[in-house]
Amino acid sequence: MTEFPINIAKYINSIKESDIVACLHIDEYDTLVSWEGNLVYLGISDLTINQSITSQLGFLEGMLPAIDTIVLRFVSFAEGYYTHVHIVSCDNNTYVLLFDATFEYKQQQKMQQQINDLKLLTLYKDQLLRALEEKNINIKQVHKFKNQFIIKKLQSLATACKKKFY
Amino acid sequence: MAILQKKICMIGDFSVGKTSLVAKFVRQTFSDKYLTTVGVKIDTKLLKLPDGNQVKFILWDIAGSDSLTTTTASYLRGAAGFLLVVDGTRLPTWNSALNLRLAVEKQIGSKPFIILLNKADLQEQWEMNEQAIEEKTKQGWKLLTTSAKNGMNVEQAFLELALLMT
Ligand SMILES: Nc1nc2c(ncn2[C@@H]2O[C@H](COP(=O)(O)OP(=O)(O)OP(=O)(O)O)[C@@H](O)[C@H]2O)c(=O)[nH]1
Ligand SMILES: [Mg+2]
Numbered sequence: 001m002t003e004f005p006i007n008i009a010k011y012i013n014s015i016k017e018s019d020i021v022a023c024l025h026i027d028e029y030d031t032l033v034s035w036e037g038n039l040v041y042l043g044i045s046d047l048t049i050n051q052s053i054t055s056q057l058g059f060l061e062g063m064l065p066a067i068d069t070i071v072l073r074f075v076s077f078a079e080g081y082y083t084h085v086h087i088v089s090c091d092n093n094t095y096v097l098l099f100d101a102t103f104e105y106k107q108q109q110k111m112q113q114q115i116n117d118l119k120l121l122t123l124y125k126d127q128l129l130r131a132l133e134e135k136n137i138n139i140k141q142v143h144k145f146k147n148q149f150i151i152k153k154l155q156s157l158a159t160a161c162k163k164k165f166y
Numbered sequence: 167m168a169i170l171q172k173k174i175c176m177i178g179d180f181s182v183g184k185t186s187l188v189a190k191f192v193r194q195t196f197s198d199k200y201l202t203t204v205g206v207k208i209d210t211k212l213l214k215l216p217d218g219n220q221v222k223f224i225l226w227d228i229a230g231s232d233s234l235t236t237t238t239a240s241y242l243r244g245a246a247g248f249l250l251v252v253d254g255t256r257l258p259t260w261n262s263a264l265n266l267r268l269a270v271e272k273q274i275g276s277k278p279f280i281i282l283l284n285k286a287d288l289q290e291q292w293e294m295n296e297q298a299i300e301e302k303t304k305q306g307w308k309l310l311t312t313s314a315k316n317g318m319n320v321e322q323a324f325l326e327l328a329l330l331m332t
Binding site: 054055058059061062063070071072073074075076077082101105108109112113116117119120123127 | 173200205222240
């Protein structure tokens with residue numbers, strides 16, 4: 001790719017993303033026209049031009065042609081690589097812009113992990129409390145039956161004694 | 167002849183086992199450690215159908231949530247079907263799945279899906295409501311009880327979804 005069309009260059013300048021890592025130019029027939037950048041850094045192996053892009057990059061299946069701009073945040077193609085993907089249409093062609101998101105990902109992941117772990121802990125605590133409450137109700141019920149049984153036994157014993165002595 | 171590609175999305179609340187199901191299906195691995203997904207992780211797997219044909223699944227393992235955000239909605243474009251995952255030991259994740267299904271349908275239209283009641287190996291903590299499940303089955307929904315831990319119905323789930331899509 002020699003240079004970006006002016007609209008794509010404008011688009012890249014207008015968005016607040018970190019450094020662009022790679023750019024793919026795809027024609028209206030989903031064929032890869034050209035590409036530039038460091039794809040290995042994103043965990044993507046080499047691409048062949050003049051061939052269908054969806055058969056090379058499966059994640060674009062169903063995404064093309066892009067009518068509006070599509071932004072996919074934190075996409076991971078390989079363990080440890082994270083990318084923001086912008087799919088932009090320009091003059092019947094599609095440009096797929098890949099931005100490195102690894103640093104941002106690590107921060108976000110850490111935060112989300114803490115939130116989810118806390119939610120799970122709260123849930124387990126509630127489940128345990130519910131189980132404890134059920135056990136307490138059972139114990140109370142057992143006590144009630146036990147007391148009723150003792151009272152009944154005492155009553156029948158008293159009746160039997162009365163019959164015997166009077 | 168080029169192999170047919172299908173984009174499949176893994177959808178469900180956080181920590182229900184989406185990433186674990188994909189790991190079991192694609193790599194035959196399982197880990198007890200919970201590492202929450204941020205964004206989306208893309209995997210591929212070639213699946214052989216009973217008729218001898220092959221289909222390449224492009225799996226989009228989407229970050230868990232109880233509702234569809236603008237970020238997650240953008241991942242759905244072009245999906246041919248989806249697996250709706252529920253944690254059988256947490257009842258609220260069932261309701262999340264029902265809400266998510268409606269939101270997904272609004273976003274991409276009606277697509278084949280299967281509900282997976284995951285973590286079936288934890289039967290003593292099972293919280294699913296049999297009546298609600300029966301109701302959905304009667305409505306024609308496909309539900310499967312799965313375990314990413316012991317592999318129960320994992321391969322089956324993907325295969326059945328493939329069959330629903332062909
Ligand atoms: N016992 C058991 N544990 C499971 C099973 N599936 C997943 N887990 C555990 O549940 C936790 C969450 O699993 P993940 O696969 O990360 O869940 P997720 O839906 O991808 O979560 P998010 O990415 O946060 O949305 C992990 O600790 C897994 O080991 C299962 O079938 N049985
Ligand atoms: Mg996950």
